[in-house]
Amino acid sequence: MNSKTKKAYLLNAVAVFLVYIVFLTLIRFKVLSNYFGGVIILTCIMMIMALSLNIVAGFLGEMALGHAAFMAIGAYLSGFTSIAIMNAFPTAPALLVLIFSSLVGGVAAGIAGIAIGTPSLRLRGDYLGIVTIGFGEIVRIFFINFDPLGGAQGLKGIPRLTNLSYAYWITVLVVFLIFTLGVSKYGRAIMSIREDEIASEASGIPTTRVKVMAFTISSFFAGIGGSLYAHYQGYIDPDKFQFMFSIEMFVIVVLGGLGSLTGSILSAIVLTVLPELLRGFAQYRLLIYSLALVIMMIFRPQGMLGRTEFSLYHLIYVLTNKREPYKKGSIDGGKSS
């Protein structure tokens, strides 16, 4: 790690911390309402969902339209786990319970990822899209009919462990991990399969295994997102995880730019906060929202950031020196958050 990357990491860490302090003080002194705190938590969850989907949709370049299903698996399994723990040890520390049950949810979603990825990743493009849609519906209908986990009424009584701080820092951790994956050897292997499968195999990359690995990591983080969601809402409604929800996440990723992690973050913020801000114009909300999408697709079809990454270090460098130091990095070379 050279000094420039070190500086960039430090700068990002400081920025992440400052943003946290600012939001926390604003909410403490009631400048922002608790309701807005909730919006921030939801934004964090959508960020995790979009980033994890970006591993499959952006890095691997495959159409995965069943992301909500992995979120559902994570939500249900983690919710069930934390209910059980809280019943057995009512005084257990909240953070530990949240982390443990999130891991349970994540691992369960990851296993589901292996199960669905191994047979279906032989398919490509629209065919894989259709299989994942089918899988998503199967999972939702399973939970609607599975009474031990609440059935159609949903799972109630999940301890509401997710608060602003936990959601924020878990999101920061997930962002960091996925960025690390993006610049690692295996992250590059995932991207090289997107670029050219035959050439990847000729370079010795076990393409089937790497694809399933990408799919599994993606579903693992989706499970974590699901867990945060379950512990924020306090109950899970199986109808939340409909096909449209998967599409919503896909739209976030595409709008941010396929393969751009900072793009996904930005886009998750915009597409979660915007509908909330437009609540006042309830009638026109959907209209404005869709119009924004259409305009975006016409003028910037590659997404807000395309394949490039936003870098705070780079921005400050440019602002202070008033010139371009070098070409903006893509995720393949980008190291910023």
Next chain:
Amino acid sequence: MLKVKDLNVYYGKIHAIKGIDFDVKNGEIVTLIGANGAGKTTTLKTISGILKAEKGVISFDGENITRIKPHLIPDFGVAHVPEGRQVFAQMSVYENLIMGAFIRKDKREIANDIEMVYTYFPRLKERHKQLAGTLSGGEQQMLAIGRALMTKPKLLLLDEPSMGLAPILVDEIFSMIQTINGAGTTILLVEQNANKALRIAHRGYVLETGVIKLTGTSEELMSNDEVRSAYLGG
């Protein structure tokens, strides 16, 4: 080094390779020449495991590699440069080379080998941060060869390196193939440009609709009347 015996390959019902035998000895440049659809690319893809042989044996350094999965072939010391310059377009030149060294762990040697590729192809060094997709055709071919060299191969399989390139670049690439061979890498070269291929090769095989029609040293093939009229335009 490489021995192919009675190789038969099918595409569905089509019998593409009909029992061919050939071998490549250590240190040689051997070329497979032939027209479109003769089965040259099919042969290379079968050696590197991308296609399955119906019948026959491919052995390398005494080991049977006929049914080895494609991603394990580089471990044996065989590197395949696929047809049509298949570089990782959205990655930089440097990252393409790093991906070539995927199976290796010795960081210092990987860095050395990248320098070695840069000395073979100085143009890649100039463009090491550029995305591979923005390189010219000739530079992409250089990169594809460089990436294959990063696996540290004993045998390099080259599929139509001259395809779609300007004549001056073809000369440059072919002289580089000779340099790489001089540094100790054995080469199996598949080419439609028989003239250029035979000029640098030690031996050649003429492939026609899945069978080997002729074989001999490059001089013999170049002076053979059939080869001259069919492939050398004279």
